[in-house]
Amino acid sequence: MTVHVEPHAVEPDELTCQELVELVTDYLEEVLPPAVLARFEAHLLECDDCPMYIDQLRTTICLVGRLTESDVTPESRSILLDHFRVWKQSRD
């Protein structure tokens, strides 16, 4: 029997890409709790897509200005998730 290892196999307490996206504004604001930050950075080390996504997001933030709490609405989170999904699809 061949063991097939998914490139993005997810351990029980590892973040998924979607969870990472939901935390990314807190990450960029440097307000993640240390335990969450450790999982976040562990995901960045083993994911090919998220580090590039965060670079892209940092660039966007540079262009539009610093994210503020009032910017982090459910709508803006869903826009980020849509953006991320489209962006990932375009890379496949």
Ligand SMILES: [Zn+2]
């Ligand atoms: Zn990822």
